Amino acid sequence: MLVLSWLTHILAVTAAPVGSTTADVFPPPNTEVDTGLFPHRTVVGFPHVTRTGAQPGAFFTAPADQFPRAQQPFGPVVLPRPKGWKPPKKPKKGKFDPITSWGYLTPRHSLDPCTWGACDASPIVPEQCTLSAVHILMRHGARYPTAGDAAEHFATRLLNASKTGDLKATGDLAFLNEWTYKLGSDILVPFGRLQCMELGVRSRLAYGQLLNDFTEKGTLPVAFGQGFFGRDSDKQFGMTIAIENKGTNATVYPGGGTCPNSERDVVASKLGMAEFVNRTMAGTAERLQAHLKGYTITPADVQIMLSLCAYETLSLGYSAFCPLFTEEDFRNMAYAYDIMFYYGNGFGGQTTAAQGKGWVQEFLARLTHTPIEVYDSSTNSTLDGNPETFPLNQSIYADASHDSYIMSTMVALNLTALNTFGRLPTDIGGSLEERVYYSSKIVPFNTNFVAQVMRCDGREGEQIRFILNDAVIPLQDSYTGCEEDKDGLCGLKHVVAALQTRVAEIDYFKACNGPIFNITETSQLRDSNGMPYV
Numbered sequence: 001m002l003v004l005s006w007l008t009h010i011l012a013v014t015a016a017p018v019g020s021t022t023a024d025v026f027p028p029p030n031t032e033v034d035t036g037l038f039p040h041r042t043v044v045g046f047p048h049v050t051r052t053g054a055q056p057g058a059f060f061t062a063p064a065d066q067f068p069r070a071q072q073p074f075g076p077v078v079l080p081r082p083k084g085w086k087p088p089k090k091p092k093k094g095k096f097d098p099i100t101s102w103g104y105l106t107p108r109h110s111l112d113p114c115t116w117g118a119c120d121a122s123p124i125v126p127e128q129c130t131l132s133a134v135h136i137l138m139r140h141g142a143r144y145p146t147a148g149d150a151a152e153h154f155a156t157r158l159l160n161a162s163k164t165g166d167l168k169a170t171g172d173l174a175f176l177n178e179w180t181y182k183l184g185s186d187i188l189v190p191f192g193r194l195q196c197m198e199l200g201v202r203s204r205l206a207y208g209q210l211l212n213d214f215t216e217k218g219t220l221p222v223a224f225g226q227g228f229f230g231r232d233s234d235k236q237f238g239m240t241i242a243i244e245n246k247g248t249n250a251t252v253y254p255g256g257g258t259c260p261n262s263e264r265d266v267v268a269s270k271l272g273m274a275e276f277v278n279r280t281m282a283g284t285a286e287r288l289q290a291h292l293k294g295y296t297i298t299p300a301d302v303q304i305m306l307s308l309c310a311y312e313t314l315s316l317g318y319s320a321f322c323p324l325f326t327e328e329d330f331r332n333m334a335y336a337y338d339i340m341f342y343y344g345n346g347f348g349g350q351t352t353a354a355q356g357k358g359w360v361q362e363f364l365a366r367l368t369h370t371p372i373e374v375y376d377s378s379t380n381s382t383l384d385g386n387p388e389t390f391p392l393n394q395s396i397y398a399d400a401s402h403d404s405y406i407m408s409t410m411v412a413l414n415l416t417a418l419n420t421f422g423r424l425p426t427d428i429g430g431s432l433e434e435r436v437y438y439s440s441k442i443v444p445f446n447t448n449f450v451a452q453v454m455r456c457d458g459r460e461g462e463q464i465r466f467i468l469n470d471a472v473i474p475l476q477d478s479y480t481g482c483e484e485d486k487d488g489l490c491g492l493k494h495v496v497a498a499l500q501t502r503v504a505e506i507d508y509f510k511a512c513n514g515p516i517f518n519i520t521e522t523s524q525l526r527d528s529n530g531m532p533y534v
């Protein structure tokens with residue numbers, strides 16, 4: 001009798017009667033956020049200096065035909081159009097969309113499943129598998145340019161030219177006669193807030209059930225957290241705020257923080273970008289120059305004006321710069337940024353694997369439920385050595401960072417499927433359509449990298465796979481022991497072993513502080529898998 005009632009109980013738990021009410025509770029009763037360990041940003045200090053810009057007004061600045069007939073799944077309220085664009089009689093599929101060709105200024109969007117090569121995979125967990133954990137790494141949403149951005153200098157140069165009284169724009173550029181710089185700096189724009197919120201909501205819908213495994217406090221980022229948890233979200237999770245300050249160890253802030261040589265990668269990448277821009281944008285500079293007196297438009301100015309198309313569209317809702325440019329111009333813009341990321345933060349950098357090392361160490365700690373033993377990267381033992389601020393038994397982890405460090409993390413993870421083309425040449429006339437490496441796909445605004453850990457019938461041990469903006473990343477070329485797999489899955493033990501090898505081969509101190517190769521010519525740039533050129 002006793003046994004039977006016990007059995008009934010089990011049945012009731014595992015298979016609720018049809019039509020019965022089911023509900024989950026989160027956070028678990030008696031959960032409290034420890035404001036001592038998870039202080040509010042006003043308490044943490046080191047506030048970043050931000051500046052707001054002018055109010056947007058897309059509905060009274062954009063031409064009427066720019067309102068999309070069908071609202072796009074992502075993007076601002078109106079859509080940028082390239083030069084020569086005419087409203088189609090019928091909306092066409094697969095048409096070029098400038099917004100996807102803005103490099104790292106492109107907003108996150110769901111990628112084609114084939115993007116990284118796993119054409120038959122879907123981000124939905126395969127039927128025979130049960131998800132046990134997700135590790136999320138995301139970029140913040142759309143923001144203003146960073147302080148001191150080239151766009152700001154362009155505005156100042158125009159201002160200087162106008163002061164002499166000779167500046168005169170006509171034709172396509174006539175709008176410049178009244179143009180002012182309306183952008184702020186660094187802070188998220190309204191659309192960027194929406195992106196973070198949307199990703200939070202989306203992730204809750206995708207993975208909310210994992211919250212049932214929470215028995216303790218977790219750590220998740222803010223706007224995402226508001227989307228994920230809703231009202232009073234700050235009472236439902238603990239968030240560690242990364243301090244971005246020179247000399248402070250912060251996993252997601254290696255570059256400016258504790259890796260001085262990273263600046264050398266940035267300089268080299270800008271050299272590569274400038275060479276490409278000078279070559280491919282000279283014609284456009286000349287075309288535009290015909291409409292402008294009193295200011296010399298350089299190829300670099302063309303890239304800046306293209307970036308203003310992106311920034312103004314995302315910040316103000318409309319930009320008069322966009323219709324100045326052809327499809328080819330936008331493709332060149334994207335490639336220029338791809339060169340910048342490839343050598344400054346990607347597979348062609350010398351300090352980039354080092355910069356991504358910290359996150360991979362944290363990831364390994366979480367995957368193996370074992371504390372970090374050695375602090376030899378950007379990690380911080382005060383935070384990561386404490387199980388409260390760096391818990392190891394969660395089912396959901398979410399970290400937020402910047403484009404550059406997320407790119408470096410992909411390199412440190414040895415995700416070679418993102419680098420199948422190899423070295424990006426800088427001395428070509430146009431962009432390379434056949435490359436896989438696109439900053440617009442790897443680190444767009446609010447990019448979303450996810451590692452799913454699961455168990456599957458018919459497979460031994462835990463399995464793992466990586467998904468970047470909804471496209472699954474094949475692992476067979478990254479990690480020994482991983483085979484080609486329809487769903488992009490690989491045994492966790494193989495991935496852990498390979499990442500341990502990878503972490504061991506990356507010398508943070510040497511790459512970040514040692515004598516690295518001094519790049520003075522673009523021909524010296526190469527695919528180094530993020531390690532110092534030897």
Ligand SMILES: *[C@@H]1O[C@H](CO)[C@@H](O)[C@H](O)[C@H]1NC(C)=O
Pocket residue numbers: 153156157160
């Ligand atoms: C603009 O003019 C001022 C004053 O002549 C000068 O100091 C400044 O360097 C100029 N700025 C640019 C970006 O050319």
Ligand SMILES: *[C@@H]1O[C@H](CO)[C@@H](O)[C@H](O)[C@H]1NC(C)=O
Pocket residue numbers: 241243247248249250380381382383
């Ligand atoms: C580690 O992180 C804490 C909290 O963010 C910070 O106060 C401390 O300065 C960091 N330690 C180092 C060595 O940077």
Ligand SMILES: *[C@@H]1O[C@H](CO)[C@@H](O)[C@H](O)[C@H]1NC(C)=O
Pocket residue numbers: 271274275278298299300
């Ligand atoms: C690009 O052109 C500018 C002049 O517009 C020049 O100052 C710069 O050195 C050139 N850079 C490269 C890498 O060719």
Ligand SMILES: *[C@@H]1O[C@H](CO)[C@@H](O)[C@H](O)[C@H]1NC(C)=O
Pocket residue numbers: 249258375376377378379380381382508
């Ligand atoms: C900060 O990073 C350095 C360099 O990797 C490391 O030697 C040091 O132990 C770290 N400090 C803390 C508090 O984690």
Ligand SMILES: *[C@@H]1O[C@H](CO)[C@@H](O)[C@H](O)[C@H]1NC(C)=O
Pocket residue numbers: 369370371392393
């Ligand atoms: C994680 O949970 C397992 C099983 O409950 C436990 O044995 C282990 O000690 C925990 N590890 C950490 C680091 O909390």
Ligand SMILES: *[C@@H]1O[C@H](CO)[C@@H](O)[C@H](O)[C@H]1NC(C)=O
Pocket residue numbers: 414416477478479480498499501502
């Ligand atoms: C990283 O990927 C490369 C190229 O696919 C491979 O040769 C290498 O063994 C990988 N490294 C590790 C540590 O697995």
Ligand SMILES: *[C@@H]1O[C@H](CO)[C@@H](O)[C@H](O)[C@H]1NC(C)=O
Pocket residue numbers: 518519520
């Ligand atoms: C790199 O080379 C350039 C040009 O030869 C030189 O000006 C610069 O000082 C060198 N930088 C370093 C860090 O060696």
